[in-house]
Amino acid sequence: MADNWQFVAAAYGLAAAVLGGYWRRLVRLDRKLAAAQVRRRNRPADKIQ
Amino acid sequence: MRFARRAWIVVWKDLTIEGRSKETLNALLFFSLLLLFLFQFALGPDRERLASVLPGLLWLGFILSGLLGLGRTFVGERENDCWDGLRLAPGDKSAIYLGKLAGNLLLMLLVETTLLALFAVFFNVDIGPAAPGLALVVGLGTIGLAAIGTLFAAMTAQVRARELLFPVLLLPVQVPVLLGTVKATEAVLLGEPLGAVAHWLRLLAAADVVYVAIGVLTFDFILDG
Amino acid sequence: MNRNAKFIAGGGVIAAALAYMIYAGVTQSAVYFITPSELRAAPVSGKAYRLGGIVVPGSVQWNPASLELAFTLSDGRGSVPVRHRGTPPDLFGEGRGAVVEGNWSREGHFTASLIMAKHSEDYKAPRGTSGAGYQDLIRTLEKDGSSR
Amino acid sequence: MTRALGWLATLGLIGGLVMGFGVAPREVTQGNVQRIMYLHVPTAWVAYLAFGIVFFASIGYLWTRSDAADRLARASAEAGVIFTGVTITAGSIWGKPTWGTWWTWDARLTSAAIMFVMYLGYLLLRGIIEEPEQAARYSAVLGIVAALDVPLVHFSVYWWRTLHQPPTVMKPGPVNMPPAILAALLVNVVAFTLLYTYFVVKRVNTLRREHEVLA
Numbered sequence: 001m002a003d004n005w006q007f008v009a010a011a012y013g014l015a016a017a018v019l020g021g022y023w024r025r026l027v028r029l030d031r032k033l034a035a036a037q038v039r040r041r042n043r044p045a046d047k048i049q
Numbered sequence: 050m051r052f053a054r055r056a057w058i059v060v061w062k063d064l065t066i067e068g069r070s071k072e073t074l075n076a077l078l079f080f081s082l083l084l085l086f087l088f089q090f091a092l093g094p095d096r097e098r099l100a101s102v103l104p105g106l107l108w109l110g111f112i113l114s115g116l117l118g119l120g121r122t123f124v125g126e127r128e129n130d131c132w133d134g135l136r137l138a139p140g141d142k143s144a145i146y147l148g149k150l151a152g153n154l155l156l157m158l159l160v161e162t163t164l165l166a167l168f169a170v171f172f173n174v175d176i177g178p179a180a181p182g183l184a185l186v187v188g189l190g191t192i193g194l195a196a197i198g199t200l201f202a203a204m205t206a207q208v209r210a211r212e213l214l215f216p217v218l219l220l221p222v223q224v225p226v227l228l229g230t231v232k233a234t235e236a237v238l239l240g241e242p243l244g245a246v247a248h249w250l251r252l253l254a255a256a257d258v259v260y261v262a263i264g265v266l267t268f269d270f271i272l273d274g
Numbered sequence: 275m276n277r278n279a280k281f282i283a284g285g286g287v288i289a290a291a292l293a294y295m296i297y298a299g300v301t302q303s304a305v306y307f308i309t310p311s312e313l314r315a316a317p318v319s320g321k322a323y324r325l326g327g328i329v330v331p332g333s334v335q336w337n338p339a340s341l342e343l344a345f346t347l348s349d350g351r352g353s354v355p356v357r358h359r360g361t362p363p364d365l366f367g368e369g370r371g372a373v374v375e376g377n378w379s380r381e382g383h384f385t386a387s388l389i390m391a392k393h394s395e396d397y398k399a400p401r402g403t404s405g406a407g408y409q410d411l412i413r414t415l416e417k418d419g420s421s422r
Numbered sequence: 423m424t425r426a427l428g429w430l431a432t433l434g435l436i437g438g439l440v441m442g443f444g445v446a447p448r449e450v451t452q453g454n455v456q457r458i459m460y461l462h463v464p465t466a467w468v469a470y471l472a473f474g475i476v477f478f479a480s481i482g483y484l485w486t487r488s489d490a491a492d493r494l495a496r497a498s499a500e501a502g503v504i505f506t507g508v509t510i511t512a513g514s515i516w517g518k519p520t521w522g523t524w525w526t527w528d529a530r531l532t533s534a535a536i537m538f539v540m541y542l543g544y545l546l547l548r549g550i551i552e553e554p555e556q557a558a559r560y561s562a563v564l565g566i567v568a569a570l571d572v573p574l575v576h577f578s579v580y581w582w583r584t585l586h587q588p589p590t591v592m593k594p595g596p597v598n599m600p601p602a603i604l605a606a607l608l609v610n611v612v613a614f615t616l617l618y619t620y621f622v623v624k625r626v627n628t629l630r631r632e633h634e635v636l637a
Contacts, residue, residue, distance in 0.1 A: 249581070363519065
């Protein structure tokens with residue numbers, strides 16, 4: 001019985017790519033939101049000056 | 050029974066409109082005729098192959114015409130600004146849902162009967178002996194299709210890209226009904242007794258109950274904002 | 275009608291219908307593929323079938339040059355010669371279960387367009403019981419076809 | 423808190439890999455390719471869990487009209503679609519060497535594929551409606567319809583045809599599996615459930631902040 005390691009590698013590789021991709025998207029969204037929140041917090045201060 | 054009366058008013062209103070213009074019905078019947086031409090061109094004269102794909106084709110025709118007809122359920126309301134009228138109607142909104150569902154059922158059954166008759170004529174299929182079984186199967190399948198179709202038509206009526214969204218949402222949900230009816234229709238057309246497809250009929254009946262109940266329970270949420 | 279009463283009644287109807295469906299689904303016996311003896315009983319040439327059985331030990335003839343594969347499927351009561359063009363899957367082998375899609379030809383053999391190996395749901399460690407027996411596989415095939 | 427959950431999930435996944443590739447033995451009939459099971463089965467379980475949570479969150483939204491329930495439904499549906507995608511691809515890759523085909527219209531494969539497109543439609547509906555309250559309301563209805571449809575889909579395709587072996591673990595009667603393989607499977611189920619929880623918590627978080635920033 002052949003082991004077919006290449007199939008195992010393909011399955012785990014694809015899964016890692018998909019799950020990792022979604023994780024990266026979440027992290028990026030997180031950073032974008034953090035930046036937007038900082039901007040919002042700074043805006044009233046800008047007005048005072 | 051005020052509830053039944055209110056449902057009936059919706060049916061009566063839609064039937065009157067349809068009876069005056071015959072817009073949807075005419076277009077659907079013409080569409081069914083065109084479908085038959087297409088099937089004929091695609092299949093050619095091979096009778097043996099025809100017998101094996103007939104149930105699938107028949108349901109493909111029902112579904113395509115059903116999608117067109119069901120998708121139009123609330124178009125009249127939207128175009129004529131009657132949506133708010135429906136929303137503001139007092140009392141339980143599920144009466145409106147049941148009325149719309151009954152209207153759709155009537156329309157679809159009419160189109161399906163015509164399509165079936167045309168099929169029998171153009172493809173030389175003798176559906177006479179299978180007629181009672183066929184009526185049961187088609188009826189059960191159409192209830193399921195119309196129940197979710199009416200609900201989703203209301204859902205997509207107010208949304209952009211609705212012509213696209215409606216079939217995209219409806220078709221995957223309808224897989225149980227489609228599988229059940231195609232399999233049961235196949236058996237009935239081959240002259241098998243209804244007992245041989247009892248499990249499919251049970252599935253269809255259960256699906257119909259679930260779908261209609263979901264429609265009655267959730268239609269309120271789609272209508273009022 | 276009271277709103278809450280409506281939801282409870284409707285939910286109950288849905289739950290009952292689904293429960294009935296699940297009950298019927300678990301106890302339902304449906305045929306996913308026919309067995310060789312069933313095909314032997316009433317073969318219709320040209321009709322598409324899914325045929326499932328055990329590959330009879332010693333029956334596999336494989337010609338790697340022309341990619342021609344011939345073997346016999348059996349369910350212990352009847353057997354059907356199968357011909358196929360192409361490479362069989364790894365799990366395909368003598369004494370194992372297989373499901374083939376194709377049709378019964380007039381020449382008295384089954385022409386398969388697709389061969390699928392059917393493996394049982396039992397996974398085995400190296401030092402466990404060695405290789406499932408013929409009876410075991412028949413049981414797996416029949417169990418899949420008749421219950422669950 | 424979210425970060426800790428993330429590390430816990432990472433730890434779980436590493437443990438799962440160690441169990442799947444180090445501890446669990448090479449399966450006799452299928453060879454090492456059977457190790458795809460430690461990816462395939464847990465992701466399938468998580469997909470069902472995710473859609474179940476969409477169902478309850480949808481009911482919760484219609485009941486209470488709380489934005490939190492809507493965000494939970496949305497986050498869970500996204501994760502569910504991702505995990506269903508992984509299940510289907512992993513299963514397909516497993517199927518090629520063992521069954522001899524990438525895809526067959528087998529019961530379990532078909533029902534997973536239908537579930538996949540059903541919830542893709544759900545996400546599509548959410549994306550198309552701009553008005554947030556309307557999007558929440560409509561998708562809650564769709565989430566309920568889809569979840570109640572899953573058993574019907576399952577049995578209809580099950581009766582239609584099957585090639586997939588019956589479930590090994592989630593079935594009545596004793597589990598017929600060597601302890602090491604079962605243990606590896608369970609560790610992976612826990613790990614992927616943790617990963618799913620992490621995804622949902624993080625996504626709910628971003629959705630809430632998106633709402634705050636836009637407000």
